[in-house]
Amino acid sequence: MTIYTTAGRGRCYDDIVQTVGDTPCVRLNRTGPSHVTLYVKVESFNPLSSVKDRLALNIIEAAERDGLLAPGQTVVEATSGNTGIGLAMVCAAKGYPLVITMAESFSIERRRLMRFLGAKVVLTPKEERGIGMYNTAKKLAEDNGWFFASQFENSANADIHESTTAREILADFAGAPLDYWVTGYGTGGTVTGVARALRRERPDCKIVLSEPHNAALLGSGLAQERHADGSPTGSHPAWEPHVIQGWTPDFIPKVLQESIDREFFDEVRPVDGMQGMAMAQHLAAKEGILTGVSGGSTLTTAIEVAENAPEGSVILVMLPDTGERYLSTPLFESIPAEMDDEEQALFTSTR
Numbered sequence: 001m002t003i004y005t006t007a008g009r010g011r012c013y014d015d016i017v018q019t020v021g022d023t024p025c026v027r028l029n030r031t032g033p034s035h036v037t038l039y040v041k042v043e044s045f046n047p048l049s050s051v052k053d054r055l056a057l058n059i060i061e062a063a064e065r066d067g068l069l070a071p072g073q074t075v076v077e078a079t080s081g082n083t084g085i086g087l088a089m090v091c092a093a094k095g096y097p098l099v100i101t102m103a104e105s106f107s108i109e110r111r112r113l114m115r116f117l118g119a120k121v122v123l124t125p126k127e128e129r130g131i132g133m134y135n136t137a138k139k140l141a142e143d144n145g146w147f148f149a150s151q152f153e154n155s156a157n158a159d160i161h162e163s164t165t166a167r168e169i170l171a172d173f174a175g176a177p178l179d180y181w182v183t184g185y186g187t188g189g190t191v192t193g194v195a196r197a198l199r200r201e202r203p204d205c206k207i208v209l210s211e212p213h214n215a216a217l218l219g220s221g222l223a224q225e226r227h228a229d230g231s232p233t234g235s236h237p238a239w240e241p242h243v244i245q246g247w248t249p250d251f252i253p254k255v256l257q258e259s260i261d262r263e264f265f266d267e268v269r270p271v272d273g274m275q276g277m278a279m280a281q282h283l284a285a286k287e288g289i290l291t292g293v294s295g296g297s298t299l300t301t302a303i304e305v306a307e308n309a310p311e312g313s314v315i316l317v318m319l320p321d322t323g324e325r326y327l328s329t330p331l332f333e334s335i336p337a338e339m340d341d342e343e344q345a346l347f348t349s350t351r
Contacts, residue, residue, distance in 0.1 A: 015093045020046055020053045021164045025172045025316060030286045031299070036306045036313045040299065041169065042289060043320050048089045050321035051165075055189050056086030058160035059149050060094065069147045074099060077149035078130070078137035080186070080246050081110030082321055087149060088117035099146070101137040103130065106245055108328045130249035131235050138231075151187050152253035153230045161193025169194065169316065170201055180309065182208045182302040183318040184247050184294055188256020190318060195264035206266045209259075210301035212242035213270035217252050218260070230254035243273035243330065246294045246320060269304065271297045277331050279303075280323060292326050295319035 013019055023045040028038040043051035063069035074097040077087055084100040091098040098119040102111060105126035114121050122140075124133040134152070141148035151157055169181070181198060183191050191209055198205050211218055220238035227233055232251035239250040252260070259265060276297025283289050283296060291299075295318075302317040309315065326332060339347065 016047050017057050017090055017093050020057050022168060025169070026289065028283075028287055028289075031283065032303045032306050032315075035311045036309050036315055038299075038302065038306065038315050038317065040283075040289065040291075040295075040317045040319045041165075042291075043318065044290065044322035046086075048085050049324070050082040050086065051190060051318070052082035052320075053086040053089065054160045054164055055151060055154075055157040055187070056083055056090050056149075058156045059151065059154050060087070060090050060096070062154075062156035062159075063147060063149075069096070072096065074144065074146040075149055076101070076137050076141050076144075076146045077151060078102070078133040079151070080106050080130070080249070081114075081325065082246055083149075083151050083187075084114045084119065084121070085110065085117070088114045088119040092118050099137075099140060101133040101140070103128070103133050107326060110325060129235055129239075131232060131251060134232070134249075134251075150231075151189070152232075152249070152251075152255060154255070157187055157189035157255050158193035158196070158258065161190050162196045163193075165190065166194040166197035170197060173202075173314075173316070177312075177314045178202055178205050178316060179313040180206045180208060180302070180305055180315040181318075182210065182298055182305060182315060184210045184244070184298045184301075184320070185256055186246050186249065186294075186320075187253045188259055190320075192255055192259045192264060195259060195262075199262075199264060207264060208301065208305055209265040209268045210271050210298055211248050211268060212244050212297075213272050214240045215242045215248045215250075216268075216270050217248060218268045219270055224252035224257070226254070230257070244271075244276060244293050244297050245326070245329070246292070247297070269301050271301045273297055275300050280331060284323060289319070290323040291319040292321045292323050293329070293331055295321065295323075 025039045025041050032038045046053040076099045078101045101122045104123040111121045124136050217236050217238050225233040235250040276293050279300045280296030299317050
């Protein structure tokens with residue numbers, strides 16, 4: 001009998017931010033058509049359980065290197081949650097006060113996690129959408145002399161994915177096929193950074209981007225109106241409210257615009273977020289992998305790609321975060337806290 005063992009990482013760390021990255025690619029065994037091989041890159045292995053830990057770290061460290069962030073200066077950012085949680089970790093580790101602006105419609109556990117990590121969370125009216133929380137953060141920065149992290153425009157966002165996420169993928173699939181890489185987008189940093197490297201070093205790998213079917217900003221073909229600094233002038237006309245938290249704000253971020261302009265993706269596919277929820281539940285129950293609505297939606301898109309992919313194709317799917325970010329959302333609505341009849345019967349059988 002084989003005994004599972006581990007050997008440690010062979011090093012100790014000076015602080016928590018040094019543990020960001022090096023997340024695993026894991027094969028799926030009970031999901032998708034049998035003629036392809038599906039892998040998922042499980043970003044919940046980051047210290048604060050999402051892909052956004054990467055950009056949070058690099059935005060702060062790039063600002064330190066460039067002299068844009070002074071010791072003890074307050075950092076402010078607009079976020080649906082995961083970037084804010086990542087920033088709260090980094091700012092706590094490095095000694096920066098943090099203020100987050102977030103639309104009140106996002107999950108309660110996200111705001112509580114950020115406050116637990118020492119951040120202040122300013123909630124903006126849900127009617128003002130993503131652009132409302134963005135403009136609030138920008139105004140707070142201007143009025144108070146704070147550092148605006150500006151994840152939607154900051155080049156450090158995509159840069160960290162080019163230098164870490166992409167390098168990990170290329171190393172994990174070195175000498176092996178990788179036919180498709182599937183991802184969604186929020187800021188666009190993941191797709192832009194990883195695609196830079198894949199286009200150079202694995203040009204045969206097809207890149208598929210997914211977005212909500214009822215907020216198909218890219219699928220609409222309509223351009224985003226911007227200010228001179230690349231920030232949005234307002235909401236994109238194709239946006240509607242959707243259930244995939246963390247995906248597709250009500251504007252096309254400047255970071256994503258690079259992927260559009262340089263044709264970094266081969267296809268953009270719409271996905272129904274309710275199907276994404278069902279897929280996230282399937283992934284937990286059948287593969288033991290916990291992810292949120294965005295991960296489930298990305299995997300739903302990947303399975304659609306897989307249905308028509310050639311025999312033997314290898315597909316890698318990004319899973320941005322953990323399902324625990326969604327306990328107060330419809331993702332867990334059907335999951336009871338109390339015992340069901342079968343569980344009650346099992347308990348009764350022991351009395």
